[in-house]
Amino acid sequence: MHDTKTKIYFGTGLASLKETSLGFGFEFLNMVLTALVLMRKSGAGGIFHDIATVGYEIPKNQRDRLVKEQDKIIKIIIQNLKLENIYRFKFSHEYHYSEDFKKILKDVAAKVNVFSVLPNFQKYGYYTTLQIAQMKYLYETENARVKLGWTIGACPEHESVNQDVAIRIINQGKLNECFFDSLYKFVFPNDKMKFVYVPAGVDIINGKRYAPYTVTKSQSRPLLTQPIKQYLLCVPNSPYKRKAIRIYAATIIHNWEQLFGEITADTTIDKLQYIQEQVLNTRICGKS
Numbered sequence: 001m002h003d004t005k006t007k008i009y010f011g012t013g014l015a016s017l018k019e020t021s022l023g024f025g026f027e028f029l030n031m032v033l034t035a036l037v038l039m040r041k042s043g044a045g046g047i048f049h050d051i052a053t054v055g056y057e058i059p060k061n062q063r064d065r066l067v068k069e070q071d072k073i074i075k076i077i078i079q080n081l082k083l084e085n086i087y088r089f090k091f092s093h094e095y096h097y098s099e100d101f102k103k104i105l106k107d108v109a110a111k112v113n114v115f116s117v118l119p120n121f122q123k124y125g126y127y128t129t130l131q132i133a134q135m136k137y138l139y140e141t142e143n144a145r146v147k148l149g150w151t152i153g154a155c156p157e158h159e160s161v162n163q164d165v166a167i168r169i170i171n172q173g174k175l176n177e178c179f180f181d182s183l184y185k186f187v188f189p190n191d192k193m194k195f196v197y198v199p200a201g202v203d204i205i206n207g208k209r210y211a212p213y214t215v216t217k218s219q220s221r222p223l224l225t226q227p228i229k230q231y232l233l234c235v236p237n238s239p240y241k242r243k244a245i246r247i248y249a250a251t252i253i254h255n256w257e258q259l260f261g262e263i264t265a266d267t268t269i270d271k272l273q274y275i276q277e278q279v280l281n282t283r284i285c286g287k288s
Helices: 028-042 060-080 099-115 119-141 163-172 177-187 228-234 239-260 268-280
Strands: 007-013 046-052 087-091 144-151 194-199
Touching: 007 028, 028 046, 028 144, 028 194, 028 239, 028 268, 046 060, 046 119, 060 087, 060 268, 099 119, 099 163, 099 177, 119 144, 119 163, 119 177, 144 177, 163 177, 177 194, 194 239, 228 268, 239 268
Parallel strands: 007 046, 007 144, 046 087, 144 194
Antiparallel strands: none
């Protein structure tokens, strides 16, 4: 790509389909670091982080708390990693009511109306339309050309998505980022958007997979602001814990060392604690 005007883009949210998030998951670091690696390798000019605050029901007091907390944390990350001229972020409610976004949303709704008879689209159609419109808005306004998402398994690679393929994807009913990205290709086949995926977050107790950026009360996963060494040492050893730590090493630690050099700490957990302290600073890490 090697175009300093383009951006690496990723989105995060404030809730799962069932629960409001408690805050950023520790694995959110992998999204930030992977975006930085992609930016360096591609020659892109920056990172844009879109935080979805519209499209699901969240009590206003919880939404306001998360918005305030995430705004603070991201600004700390930007300052500590010296990303002031590289990393920009925005909450989606800041543009959802603009005339430009409304126009794109209307255009997307018209193009996906062909699927309105499908039961799964009747169930998820509005949310799907919203997701595609957000992507297109950022493609146009932020020059986002690489979208970084997350996945539990491998995503099918479609060079193009015709109506038959789109129907098959909708009927499968797997509402994940591969789903939205594939339907984006159907709606906007001429856009030069590339899609890259990081692994899902791992529940350390039961091994289930979730979005890396949210943690809910029913999940056993560390928040970004919980001291990671203390958290991991308090969790009993198990195959799932070992798997989670291996993924942290292969993603967060690997990406950090590509960007900032080798960490001399003795253990994987010590390396994770070092990264956390560098990213957030010890005052934040010291809070429980």
